[in-house]
């Protein structure tokens with residue numbers, strides 16, 4: 001494939017940074033739409049936007065062949081107060097709307113729009129394996145994903161190939177869930193959270209970034225795909241695997257769910273509930289996982 005220009009929103013974040021490395025290695029051009037004005041080392045073009053004020057540099061869109069939309073306020077940074085919930089939801093709606101307007105006003109035809117969403121779409125579904133056809137959950141994160149996807153799908157109405165990746169728990173040595181899970185294990189106090197029976201549908205960050213790359217390159221990829229590995233595990237299994245990889249014992253008493261509820265409020269749902277999500281659709285599209293098993297993923301990330 002010849003060099004293409006890919007505009008990433010939220011490219012400065014955990015997933016965007018790794019995705020950028022991969023795209024640059026492949027010889028693609030990368031631009032960011034960012035709220036910050038920093039310019040980096042010159043390998044990336046920075047364009048400025050301020051979604052809360054409806055401001056966007058139109059040149060960012062006019063120069064892009066594809067857009068990968070990752071931007072949104074973190075769902076795990078602070079307690080879900082009413083005002084934080086508004087920020088989480090609004091940041092996804094405002095950004096997608098600005099992109100819609102920018103794409104509509106551009107003279108250039110975009111070749112593809114790929115948006116992040118989350119497996120939070122499904123709500124908490126116990127130990128039943130669910131695929132992309134499963135129904136929408138009824139909690140806060142499900143509502144966020146629903147609105148986020150609705151806004152992204154508006155772009156499809158402009159005649160642009162639109163792909164949505166419902167991302168699972170991303171495992172990276174640089175941050176996110178793995179950092180939170182491994183810190184207590186390192187200090188000999190790692191133990192399952194709540195019942196430990198809740199499922200964690202995880203994915204190695206490199207596999208996720210390669211799914212985004214495939215969504216750019218493979219014109220047959222359209223619609224919704226889960227971005228999860230083929231082997232979801234329970235929280236108890238996750239903690240045990242991290243402990244084994246770090247050569248630490250698992251602390252024999254689970255962290256009580258009630259303590260996490262008091263500490264984190266409603267946000268404790270992220271760690272106390274879960275869903276067992278299928279990767280069959282992305283595999284049927286021809287994607288081969290580099291890290292299909294948890295032990296392989298952890299030994300790559302932690303050793």
Ligand SMILES: NC(=O)c1ccc[n+]([C@@H]2O[C@H](COP(=O)([O-])OP(=O)(O)OC[C@H]3O[C@@H](n4cnc5c(N)ncnc54)[C@H](OP(=O)(O)O)[C@@H]3O)[C@@H](O)[C@H]2O)c1
Pocket residue numbers: 009010011012013014015016033034035036051070071072073074075087091095116117118119167168169170171176177
């Ligand atoms: N990591 C996971 O396990 C996971 C799982 C499911 C879904 N996701 C979703 O995938 C996307 C990327 O994840 P990530 O882990 O890379 O996230 P991240 O590290 O938090 O980065 C998100 C980026 O979004 C931009 N952003 C933050 N707050 C914003 C706001 N209020 N308005 C507009 N832009 C804002 C920031 O870029 P600038 O500062 O440059 O503007 C930030 O670098 C997110 O939308 C996330 O919800 C992630």
